[in-house]
Amino acid sequence: MTINEKITLDTITQTVINHGDHGKSHPRLYEIYTSLVQHLHDFVREVNLTESELQQGRNFLNQVSHHTQEIPTGEIHLLTDLLGISELVELLDDAHGGTESNLEGPLFLANAPERQMGERLGIDPEGDTLFLSGRVLNLNGQPIANAVIDVWQPNSKGLYDIQDPSVPQGNFRGRLKTSASGKYTFETVVPLGYSVPVSGPSGELLRLLGRHSWRAAHIHFKVTAPEYTSLTTQIFIAGDPHLDSDTTFAVRSAIVKLQKHESPEELKARNQSKPFYTTEFDFVLKPVTLCSGES
């Protein structure tokens, strides 16, 4: 039985795609595989890739996979973020309304500390205090009670807890529930933007491309409620210098303005000794039935 045609520049791509059972056993895998093979071959032809460049590519992928320093989930995750692939997948998934979803990033940790309504999330004496509040709503604007909000963010120096040995684990992480009227509120610090880790091969790639490695300041959220599609997103801080050039291409519409409070009356009312900030953000969840099977 002839499976491969005569292998030439004109036949090889289709020959690869024809090798196998044509997706009889795993149709979705075959659909993905077929498209990926076609596009990777088109890429190789388009740039006339040489053997030594292919070998550099193999070495690069090996180095990326083996560089786990700084990123517990591995640097492949970071690379997909830097190539805009992760955000593109978010955009494709986002056509059904509700708050825009966004990159989870590699720094989410399950089992964050449980926080009470209004509780402060972490220690950062030098940072500017921020009171963040809002509601979790459905597409009709009705509140969702007992929605679970996971929040994680860097501190005022741009560091997450796991990147800063001087702070306790769980610093500026938390899990809290909305009230009967769908409200949440917590006290935190104004986050600082930061550079993604650049000690590995992805950082080297950025340098060779003349790309900067900065993320705009943001706070991560994962919001879940029964019968609603889980929402993972980030909100960004207006005025950040990298809003227009975030290196993961994640800045879209979820940008909040911080309101500064510095009058003696305001400081006294919130029991603060220095100026602080407030802002609000509402999360809108889609019902599970509106999306395509993902939850």
Add this chain to the structure above:
Amino acid sequence: MTINEKITLDTITQTVINHGDHGKSHPRLYEIYTSLVQHLHDFVREVNLTESELQQGRNFLNQVSHHTQEIPTGEIHLLTDLLGISELVELLDDAHGGTESNLEGPLFLANAPERQMGERLGIDPEGDTLFLSGRVLNLNGQPIANAVIDVWQPNSKGLYDIQDPSVPQGNFRGRLKTSASGKYTFETVVPLGYSVPVSGPSGELLRLLGRHSWRAAHIHFKVTAPEYTSLTTQIFIAGDPHLDSDTTFAVRSAIVKLQKHESPEELKARNQSKPFYTTEFDFVLKPVTLCSGES
């Protein structure tokens, strides 16, 4: 300075490509990067890749990189072969005449044993002996003296030396030089085709795609001579059941027919106690000046 446009499905790909110095410092890298980003994004759009599928893809790449069992150079090399990418690069590089180049594969070892003209390459009492000879020529058909021929191959069970602890290192590997008239000859064994290693994630991918994992029987060569482009290639054995469906898509025109010798006179002349085979293959090298800088 605005670098990123507003990030939407329509703008994200160009925004990624625009982030950086547009190849000012490394133009060829930027050319490759731009094409790869464009094609990977096109792939993601075409299949409407979901977040969980992207995560499966990241996990797959991590697993491939970390699975080094059976393949000293790592399984990413194998994966590029199985996707036809390695052979496509060979085809693109092959437009300048001379013997077709082909995959080096992951099992080449430098510093193979030096062999004398006519010497046997290894031990395999159960295999069928093969006398292989031929010449190394230039594009005008003139012999190239003192060309260095590296040869490596599996034995009659489809195993390379490094896969078979019962044989000495260097079994069925060798390095020999052509004579003043460009001739070479050595004694070896008729190789058997074999399955590529399937214990890792690439093998699992083949199973899910209903693809077989067999390579047609072949012998690897690397031929070098001063002022000529180094040639890496494989020759295949006519009659092999996987000539038409080699899982690395490497079978093209370099197929040799084996001639069987079993008469008492022939056996006596070659000092053989059982039937043996002969075949010939000439290698044609391109001068360095004809190619695009690769050597």
